[in-house]
Amino acid sequence: MRRLFRNECSRDIAYTIIAVIIAVVFLFPVYWILISSLKSDQEIFSRVQTWWPKKIHLENYINQILNKTKTANLPVQFRNSGIIATGSMILSLILSIPAGYGISRFNIPGKKPILLTFLVTQMLPASLILTPLFLIFSKAGILNSYLAPILATATISIPFVIMVLRPIFLAYPHEIEEAALIDGCNQFTAFLKVTLPVCKSGIITAAAFSFIYGWNDLIYSITFNNKADLLPMTSGIYQFMDAYGTQWNMIMAYGVITELPIIVLFVALQKHIVGGLAGGAVKG
Template structure:
């Protein structure tokens, strides 16, 4: 076998392995979607079916009815408010913090970066109790602000880690030339620095949105008013005390992931560029 044939065999072999891993990874997602279209009888049948024998939209119709006096659109609105608010706060603060770490000399900078990295290794549940006490003293427990701030604070460290290499890679000479031309520090940052960091900013904003959109623990901990609960709580409520309404649960889960899939399809180039570029710069 020639070197070319050996290379082709390895190439096709790696492709087959990659496809198999992708199918295994996506199978739970596929099972979730098809289960949402099954009837209860088919779900609990002795022989599992990999395709619904009769498509049923009852689970989706049920989601659009009122649950405990709250409509599905109210849950959707709450999720959007929390996700957008957390994304804006996280992205703005992380952008300025990453720029400061990249451009200004300060003591213990490497220690600060290490602390930011370590915080990403800690589980979110560790921060719930201390943040609940803090929000109680601030008087914002039970409001959107408590969940928005918690989700934003949890996303900021990773956003700083991703964005700092972008700002480090921008030559200081560009800023100095802009200042000589009459730009102040803010205009220099807005017109010179930010355009070079757009891929990283979009990537950080996307991940912050996805994290806040899928958050359940913070909403269950900080929110007491049912009118402010997000979609993830609606999905949690599908699990009753005496059993799980699987088709309703899967229908709700499918509706929860639709915005994430749409966001990924729209931002996929920025996500890939933001992550790959940030990993090799600075």
């Protein structure tokens, strides 16, 4: 292999070309959802597949955004997804950042079983807690509210975020904090004012992940909420399929809007997200 390439540079180019080909093949589904969402119904079912729409049908988007189709109320469902994801993110950060910090900074007795608890809870299937949570939430009177899916999805992100943040807090030099203590901070204000800003990139990763986990949820929302005006995008798309059958262009357009916030977050924070996934998952 090495003899083929005259120097480092041509080797670099050859590998890059292969990598681009891999990416094009592998990410084809992402391209296909976008292209199909801009096609007409006839073009989708035409005998010969087209790799680019003959005419760009933006109305697939516009009619849904303006809720002219009256099938799934996209504007309301987009808002619902946003509320659930944001609520879940805030709750998860409030609980998991201090927990990740406390477990790496202090040598508390019982640390091992506590870490094991977080590790194990991360792996559990939603089906296992679905029936009990439904009954508990029903008794608490929070079925058909945003709170139910917010509480439930936070259980996915909290253990994950703790595992992502632990190595970051472990690597953080505590001397900085001690200097703040001498300057008149107490332990908690030193954590808020000194430690958190230094570990900012870890916090951003944590926020991105907990938002995504909230946004992507399907099972908790469809189980705890049966009012149509509380459902998020992920369940809207499911409803949609029942109503539209095989109007794939409309369904794909709805799908693109559903994943839009995820793609924006991903592109903006790619390095953090990829690093966090590797770190959190390996440790978790």
